[in-house]
């Protein structure tokens with residue numbers, strides 16, 4: 001019955017918002033230019049910016065670039081920021097430096113060295129190390145009292161390097177919750193007294209961390225088979241037997257591993273959100289505002305390898321920068337104000353959004369909606385709105401304008417803590433996070449370069465968001481009811 005009521009409300013909100021769509025703002029839409037977005041992406045992924053890692057110099061160059069575009073466009077620094085539009089805050093983080101190495105001993109004194117990135121990557125949290133220790137295979141490396149599973153139960157890993165499978169055992173009867181996360185696994189290895197941790201994966205992906213752990217690396221899973229060769233065991237056969245036995249499988253190995261990681265930890269590093277305000281023109285409504293955000297930071301650099309982060313998230317940063325240009329130069333000043341924010345620290349745990357919502361520059365209760373763009377530079381399989389199910393009338397605005405403009409389908413998910421919108425939602429602001437479906441498989445890889453992005457997609461994202469923001473900034477009243485996800 002409840003579902004039925006939700007359905008009626010949903011249908012009602014569809015028809016109301018569909019009726020109230022504004023006319024297409026042709027002048028502004030014509031001024032929106034995918035090439036200009038791509039130019040911003042190209043500048044934000046220049047090698048001198050070194051992947052815009054939070055707290056690193058390259059990120060500061062990126063912040064300066066966006067701040068200059070905000071200034072050029074005529075956005076005001078909101079109260080509490082200076083003319084740079086910077087909202088400064090401090091973070092601590094671990095840096096992975098150059099000259100890391102990883103090798104396995106196959107026969108006595110016969111070492112095979114593996115390739116940085118192609119074969120392995122240090123965890124962003126990894127402590128420095130130069131160590132040679134015996135390897136021990138510890139199944140999935142999970143300790144989960146809730147599901148009565150302990151991969152360390154029958155094996156001593158003290159002063160050894162633990163090697164563990166990715167994910168969790170595939171068993172319908174057990175729910176491993178978050179224990180499959182690599183950061184939890186490294187903690188369990190540390191608690192068990194291990195000297196190091198190796199997490200197997202299909203392909204290592206880059207990250208950034210404010211934490212420090214025991215020396216840890218991600219290694220291609222296929223390398224595990226070579227360790228078992230003489231025993232006719234493979235990674236797959238172990239996965240299968242864990243599934244059949246419904247119990248942990250752990251094996252001491254004959255091999256030793258050598259891990260060399262150079263890393264350093266810095267307690268307090270300055271970083272900044274870049275915030276620009278377009279003040280509305282309506283005497284009654286200008287104190288209300290719409291927040292348009294995107295994270296400007298990315299993974300930065302691990303060792304010598306730069307992660308340019310073109311799609312993640314130079315794309316979203318470029319689109320909001322371009323939207324600031326279009327709203328100030330090619331459109332009538334809206335009734336409500338619009339606050340543009342390029343966030344720092346997203347990749348390290350949504351830090352910039354959290355700092356902003358804890359230290360808002362405008363009264364948080366006057367913000368009417370928040371839109372977050374993250375990974376919007378490629379893909380032709382539709383726009384996804386995270387939080388679309390949670391705020392159906394908000395999502396319907398997107399749907400309505402996408403249809404009006406003849407764009408791709410708009411899809412919806414429930415609210416999730418997977419990007420910066422989360423902290424705004426957490427403060428009670430109707431918030432949506434848009435990304436594009438079906439882009440190239442470059443997530444957190446050095447191949448996330450600007451030439452893999454698509455001008456047409458960037459232009460559609462900018463146009464669709466322009467119309468939705470224009471609508472929100474000019475309509476009489478904004479009421480987005482929240483729908484609870486009942487399956488949770």
Ligand SMILES: [Zn+2]
Nearest residue numbers: 312313374375
């Ligand atoms: Zn992102």
